[in-house]
Amino acid sequence: MAKHxxxxxxxxxxxxxTHSLYSNKEIFIRELVSNASDAxxxxxxxxxxxxxxxxxxxxxxxxxxxxxxEADKSLTISDNGIGMNDEDLIASIGTIAKSGTKSFVEAxxxxxxxxxxxxxxxxxxxxxxxxxxxxxxxxxxxxxxxTAYKWSSNGTGEFDLVPCTKESSGTVIYIKLKDExxxxxxxxxxxxxxxxxxSNHIAYPIFLNYKExxxxxxxxxxxxxxxxxxxxxxxxxxxxxxxxxxxMQAKAKLKEQEYNDFYKSISHDSTDPMLSIHTKxxxxxxxxxxFYIPKTAPMDMYRADFQPGVKLYVKRVFITxxxxxxxxxxxxxxxxxxxxEDLPLNVSREILQENRVMANIKQSSVKKILSEIKKLSKDExxxxxxxxxxxxxxxEGVYQDYTNKxxxxxxxxxxxxxxxxxxMTSLEAYKDRADSEQKAxxxxxxxxxxxxxxxxxxxxxKKNEIEVLILDDKEIDEIITPTMGAFKEWEFKxxxxxxxxKVEQNEEEKKEVEEKFKSIVEKIKDKLGDAVKExxxxxxxxxSPSCVTKDAGDAQMAQMMQMMRAMGQEMPASxxxxxxxxxxxxxxxxxxxxxxxxxxxxxxxLLDQAKLSEGMDITDTVAFAQRLSRITAKAL
Ligand SMILES: Nc1ncnc2c1ncn2[C@@H]1O[C@H](COP(=O)(O)OP(=O)(O)OP(=O)(O)O)[C@@H](O)[C@H]1O
Numbered sequence: 071m072a073k074h075x076x077x078x079x080x081x082x083x084x085x086x087x088t089h090s091l092y093s094n095k096e097i098f099i100r101e102l103v104s105n106a107s108d109a110x111x112x113x114x115x116x117x118x119x120x121x122x123x124x125x126x127x128x129x130x131x132x133x134x135x136x137x138x139x140e141a142d143k144s145l146t147i148s149d150n151g152i153g154m155n156d157e158d159l160i161a162s163i164g165t166i167a168k169s170g171t172k173s174f175v176e177a178x179x180x181x182x183x184x185x186x187x188x189x190x191x192x193x194x195x196x197x198x199x200x201x202x203x204x205x206x207x208x209x210x211x212x213x214x215x216x217t218a219y220k221w222s223s224n225g226t227g228e229f230d231l232v233p234c235t236k237e238s239s240g241t242v243i244y245i246k247l248k249d250e251x252x253x254x255x256x257x258x259x260x261x262x263x264x265x266x267x268x269s270n271h272i273a274y275p276i277f278l279n280y281k282e283x284x285x286x287x288x289x290x291x292x293x294x295x296x297x298x299x300x301x302x303x304x305x306x307x308x309x310x311x312x313x314x315x316x317x318m319q320a321k322a323k324l325k326e327q328e329y330n331d332f333y334k335s336i337s338h339d340s341t342d343p344m345l346s347i348h349t350k351x352x353x354x355x356x357x358x359x360x361f362y363i364p365k366t367a368p369m370d371m372y373r374a375d376f377q378p379g380v381k382l383y384v385k386r387v388f389i390t391x392x393x394x395x396x397x398x399x400x401x402x403x404x405x406x407x408x409x410x411e412d413l414p415l416n417v418s419r420e421i422l423q424e425n426r427v428m429a430n431i432k433q434s435s436v437k438k439i440l441s442e443i444k445k446l447s448k449d450e451x452x453x454x455x456x457x458x459x460x461x462x463x464x465x466e467g468v469y470q471d472y473t474n475k476x477x478x479x480x481x482x483x484x485x486x487x488x489x490x491x492x493x494m495t496s497l498e499a500y501k502d503r504a505d506s507e508q509k510a511x512x513x514x515x516x517x518x519x520x521x522x523x524x525x526x527x528x529x530x531x532k533k534n535e536i537e538v539l540i541l542d543d544k545e546i547d548e549i550i551t552p553t554m555g556a557f558k559e560w561e562f563k564x565x566x567x568x569x570x571x572k573v574e575q576n577e578e579e580k581k582e583v584e585e586k587f588k589s590i591v592e593k594i595k596d597k598l599g600d601a602v603k604e605x606x607x608x609x610x611x612x613x614s615p616s617c618v619t620k621d622a623g624d625a626q627m628a629q630m631m632q633m634m635r636a637m638g639q640e641m642p643a644s645x646x647x648x649x650x651x652x653x654x655x656x657x658x659x660x661x662x663x664x665x666x667x668x669x670x671x672x673x674x675x676l677l678d679q680a681k682l683s684e685g686m687d688i689t690d691t692v693a694f695a696q697r698l699s700r701i702t703a704k705a706l
Contacts, residue, residue, distance in 0.1 A: 072231050074164060076223075084200055084225045094340070095202050095251070099136075099261065100268035101195030102147045102243055104335070106134045107272045109151025109241060111388030113213050116152065118387060118415050123214055134272070136261055136310075137279040143252035145261075150240040153212040156231060159221045163196050163208065164229060195338070200225035202255055205246040213239040262310050271316040271332045273386065278310045315386050317360040317407055321348050333362045337379070337405045341365050344456060347406075347442045349435075357431050361406035361439055367459040371403055379405035382422075384413045395423060397432060400467035401439060403460060408435065433473075440477045447481060447496075457483045457494065465546050469553040479557050485519060485540040487528060497557045500537060510563045512571075513539035515547045521685035526614035530570040533612055538565055549633055566684075567620045570610030583607055583652050590661045590669075594648070597673040601645060608649035615654040616676040618646035618684060643686075648677050668704065671697040 076084065110132030117127035130150070138145045154162060199206055204224060211218035218236035223229035236242070247255055254260055258280055265276055286300040316324070316332045329346040333339070343362040350358045361380070370376040379402065381391040386409060397404055412427045422428050447453045467478040483494035488503060500511060512531060516522045519542045531538050541547035554562045584591075587607050595605040603624070611617055624644055631641040650657050660672050675697055678688045688694055 073228050074160065074231055075228050076164065080164070080197070081227055083197055096255075096260075096264045097268070097340070098198040098202055099147070099255075099264045100335070101198050101338075103134060103136075103265065103269045103272060103276060104338075105196060106147060106149035106151060106241070107269075107274055108388075108391075109149050109153065110134070110274050112152040113150075113239070115387055115389065115415070116213065127213070132274040134274060134276040135279055136265070136276060138256040138258070138261065139281075140252070140256045143247045143249065143256060145245045145247060145255055146242060147245070148240060148242040150238060151213075153215075153239040153241055154208075154210040154219070155212040155215055155217070156219045156233075158212065159208065159210065159219055159231060163221065164231075199243070199245060202247055202251040203245045204248050207244040207246075208241060209234060209236055209244070210241040211236040211239045215239075265310050267331070268335050270311045271314060271328075271335055272311055273313065273315045275309050275313040276311045278306075278308045280306050282306050315383075315409070317348065317358050317409060318386070321350070324348070329360075329362075332360075333405065336381070336407070337362065337364065339364055339366075339405075343405070344452070344459075345442060345446060347438060349438055351434065355427060355430050356411035358409045359406065359431070359435055359438070361404050361435070363443075363456070363460075364403065364405060365455070365459075367403050368405075371463065376402055378402065381407045383407060383409040384415050384417065385409070385411055387415060389413075389415070389417060390419075393419065393422060395432075396428075397439075398436060398467070398471055400463045400470050401436065403463060404439060436471070436474060437477075440474055440481065443481055444477070453483075454494075462543070462546055465543075465550045468550050475555075476557070479554065484513070485542065486537050487523065487532070487540065488537040495539075497560075500539065501558065501560060503537060505536070508536065509559075510561045510568075511539065511557060512536060512563050512565050512568075513541050513551060514565050515541040515544055515551060516685045517544045518542060518685050521683070525684050526611055526617040526680065527565050527619070527684065529612045529614065530610040531565065534571045536571055566618075567624065570608070580609075587650075587652055587657070587661055590657075591650070593669055594650070594673040594676070597670045598648065598677055602648045602677060603645045604647045606647065606649055607652050610649065611651035611654070614651060614680070614683065615656040616648060616650045616680040618648055618677070618680045618686070620644070620646055646681075648680065650676060668701070671701055675701065 113123075113127070113130070114132055117123045117130060133150060135148045136146070206221075206223055206225070208221040209218060210221070218234050219231060220234040221229055221231050258278065261278060265278075269276060281303050283301055284304050286302070288297055288299050316328065326346075329348070330342045333343045333346065337343075342365065344365045345363040347359070347361040347363075349360075368376070368379065376394075378392060378394045378396065380393075380396045382389045382393060382396055394402070396408060408431055410427060410431060413425065414421075417425065417428075443456065446456055461483065464478055464481055468475055468482075471478065479497055483496055484500075485493075486495050486500065489495050497511060514522050514525060514527060516525075519540055522540045522542055528538055541551065551562060551564065556562065584607055591605050591607065595602065598605070602618075603621075608617065624646075627644055631644070634641050652658070656672065656676070660669065663669055663672075674693070678694045681688050
């Protein structure tokens with residue numbers, strides 16, 4: 071016996087599988103059938119492309135077999151797919167944990183029901199069988215190799231791996247059920263019911279094999295003669311799934327339930343999808359796509375090693391499910407399939423990326439998906455659910471996908487100074503509400519909606535009844551907004567970096583005020599030194615004494631710095647422009663103040679309080695408090 075130790079995370083995972091995740095045990099059948107189907111997909115592809123396998127598998131047809139034995143308390147799931155050799159067994163279900171295993175363990179919430187939904191999403195499906203099993207034997211032979219191997223484990227610290235014999239290639243998974251699970255899962259009706267629920271549209275037939283007691287049918291004469299009907303045990307074999315590629319069926323024939331069930335079978339998600347998009351294209355290029363948008367964003371959506379959700383087929387032959395470029399990355403939450411009639415079967419990753427047919431499918435698919443999302447946006451309630459899950463990736467699309475930028479901008483939704491709490495506006499609706507004179511879309515970016523809404527920078531906009539978008543997802547908005555350009559010719563303007571609206575002051579008046587405050591402006595700049603880039607008199611404030619802004623160059627710099635921070639680099643904040651309100655009591659009095667230490671304290675307070683009210687950090691909170699105390703003492 072060759073004993074192997076499970077890698078730590080796998081051990082941890084198995085412990086969880088056997089002790090915590092028991093609310094939705096039936097999914098182990100879905101996971102094993104899905105693995106079997108993947109293995110058949112792989113062999114189907116190889117026999118069509120690999121010269122060494124072509125002849126041997128010329129008449130081969132993929133199938134999955136399930137059998138159960140009540141007396142033995144066991145269930146067996148087998149496939150005639152690609153199979154695994156000893157190295158594959160160790161790598162896939164053994165000592166080496168895949169990247170998904172660790173993230174799965176980290177993502178667990180402790181809520182068994184939610185957690186069991188995560189199983190498939192992290193590529194740890196196989197281990198779910200330990201929720202119901204005392205012991206598992208995986209007997210597998212890889213296509214093209216001579217030796218078969220038997221992997222056995224009871225789901226504790228180790229597994230055995232030994233060579234064995236097996237006639238044909240493929241995998242047999244023998245599951246010795248726990249006593250308390252045997253009556254549930256070693257059952258014809260239960261298995262049929264689970265397969266129908268999760269695996270009905272797996273493209274290969276799934277047969278259920280079982281033994282049944284049959285009673286002989288007696289003729290009338292035999293009955294009269296008092297003959298007793300003989301009983302015998304017969305072997306039965308029944309196909310228990312549809313075994314069709316659902317996406318090839320006519321749209322008109324398919325029901326919502328069938329679309330939903332298929333989604334569940336390919337996504338490992340047990341909730342119905344938010345949207346299904348089925349498209350058949352004929353003509354110069356021929357292909358079928360079936361896309362889904364999940365109700366809840368996939369767990370790995372923000373991980374660099376996210377699993378792509380779209381599988382590529384060529385004429386019903388599975389090609390790949392690990393190609394991240396089938397759709398642009400901002401649409402990585404989309405699940406589904408692309409089936410092309412025109413691509414060659416042996417299409418490699420490199421060819422795929424440069425292939426004109428694929429580029430055309432990708433382009434049209436993106437347009438289709440975006441237009442279906444637009445249709446969804448007509449239903450405000452449903453669209454709010456979509457936005458709650460996917461606004462961030464959509465925003466990424468604005469800078470990733472220049473061709474579709476306008477279509478994506480139409481789909482975005484923002485909080486604003488004119489929307490009710492909890493509601494958002496489209497850019498179109500913003501434009502419709504605006505004054506006919508207004509030709510720009512104003513926005514402010516920060517981390518906190520409440521702080522942004524009370525920013526002094528909004529004062530002049532409120533006064534002029536100009537709506538300002540409140541962008542409170544700073545991490546992404548600060549990067550995206552400078553690339554947005556314009557929406558239907560209305561330029562986007564950051565209110566911290568643009569001129570305030572409608573200045574009701576002529577040049578002469580402006581000069582006069584500037585002259586009057588010239589010396590105090592210089593003194594403040596002198597006191598604040600490098601903490602500010604510039605100090606100036608402003609017309610944008612009515613209630614607050616001061617605010618901080620940046621110029622257009624700084625705004626671009628801020629975007630770059632935010633990107634660097636997002637990549638984990640420490641970045642210093644750049645010095646802001648301090649704008650002071652000449653109509654405010656503090657500024658007026660400061661202008662006539664002769665006491666140097668008071669000027670210094672007030673200068674810092676003007677800067678720090680402006681920063682605080684705009685949601686920024688101040689570097690020296692102790693000094694701020696001390697200055698405040700000194701000024702308060704003087705005022706009393
Ligand atoms: N019946 C099988 N035939 C061949 N290989 C298999 C079979 N079952 C499992 N494997 C191998 O074991 C690996 C691990 O399976 P597991 O179900 O844990 O995750 P996965 O299938 O990779 O991910 P997911 O469950 O998200 O599809 C598979 O990727 C595959 O390489």
